[in-house]
Amino acid sequence: MTGERVLIVREGMPANAEETNLGALGLRERQDLQQWILKDPSLLEDGLLIITEEYDQWSAPAGTPVRDRLDLLALDEGGRLVVIELKRAKASTEAHLQAINYAAMVSRVTEDDLARMYARFLSRRGESVSGEDALQRLEQHCDGELDPLLLKQPRIMLVAGAFPTQVTAAAVWLNDMGVDLKLVQFRVWRAEQPAPDQPASAVLTLSTLYPVPGLEDFTIRPARAEKAEAAHRASQRSMGPRAVHKIIDNGLIPVDTPLTFRPYGGNGLVPEGALKAWLDEDPKRGRAVWVEDRNEPLKWEFEPGQYSPTSLAKEIFERVSGVRPGNLNGPRFWIDEEGRDLVEIAGSQADGG
Known part of the structure; x- marks a missing residue:
């Protein structure tokens, strides 16, 4: 006691x-x-x-x-x-x-x-x-x-x-x-x-x-390198569902809001020129709209289907390079018309925005 x-x-x-x-x-x-x-x-x-x-x-x-x-x-x-x-x-x-x-x-x-x-x-x-x-x-x-x-x-x-x-x-x-x-x-x-x-x-x-x-x-x-990498990956991945759930629970993005893919953080996954060329070839490739779904809130304009922010970002990189990335902070790649990514939008509730 x-x-x-x-x-x-x-x-x-x-x-x-x-x-x-x-x-x-x-x-x-x-x-x-x-x-x-x-x-x-x-x-x-x-x-x-x-x-x-x-x-x-x-x-x-x-x-x-x-x-x-x-x-x-x-x-x-x-x-x-x-x-x-x-x-x-x-x-x-x-x-x-x-x-x-x-x-x-x-x-x-x-x-x-x-x-x-x-x-x-x-x-x-x-x-x-x-x-x-x-x-x-x-x-x-x-x-x-x-x-x-x-x-x-x-x-x-x-x-x-x-x-x-x-x-x-x-x-x-x-x-x-x-x-x-x-x-x-x-x-x-x-x-x-x-x-x-x-x-x-x-x-x-x-x-x-x-x-x-x-x-x-x-x-x-x-921790040692492999443990630290695992902890980092888990931390990054958990940001996706948390950001999506916070946005939906607080109504921070209206349904059918357009979102744009933005290469984030100098990721080095593919040459910048190759990615830009692939996106410019058809502007729909870098566009999605927000739907009310806690697991797959993005509807890709380029092809039918719904995705999580991370899975659609990975899909885009795989289409360009032929290799699917293992770890991405997906919500950081999708921005609204004001240039705010999904993590920033989710955080706006805590900031009183």
Whole structure:
């Protein structure tokens, strides 16, 4: 227990809440805590898409089944897999080791593996989809494409009522070494009964224990090159869905607004002259209109079809060079008539614009 107090305001007066645990309230890890997260993954983090639960279909190189059971596997908006391990009470001193084992196994999965996992997960929840449709949903969640490098660098998230010193110390060191491990602590409080004939109410709080929110740059040292590249790619990719969702949620771009492709940041993906020549050959190649779609908000004027900002930018570069880029900050390539790109338009809401 910590020194934090939780009070519930009733009839203008605060009433004390006593800290307790899930077991004392008759709540369980799999049937309750896990189901809450399945229904609302944002309890842990915004932008998580659950791919599967209770997954145990692993096998050793010789084909021998490995019956370790992963609680939850998710995909974040940056395109990284997230191994989520849940503990109803205090985590064991070896909880991080179990999660690392799962992350190692998850790092070997392919796009097709993920599509099959997700399709089976949806089927168990009453929604029948093909593997192809499941893969498309996964791609749409992270701005149009799954990046093989990011899939090899899964994140780890431990969720528990408390963490022993061994786990918190390991989390700090593993993050220093480039392993993205996040500790989420939940606490349960039981409020005093408002009246003798009324049941006591319970309060659940969740907080990121590590990395300390807002202090990641100070508490996590720079990782090795490949880890840093994965983190950079994930950060860039997550900007796409976030910008699109913010624009749609706040009505910042009217439907059918024209947008223009603008080569951004001296990317060096193709010779500037070749790109300009290809765009000038038919002005429609560099134009799109905004549509009300959270996954594919751009309708290309050059050919029928809808795209995410990143996938259409990649399509244009591939048409010019014959090679599809692996990593782009797509929203930066599309500007309105005032010259604002999608990231700037999305940020205008926070700036009061």
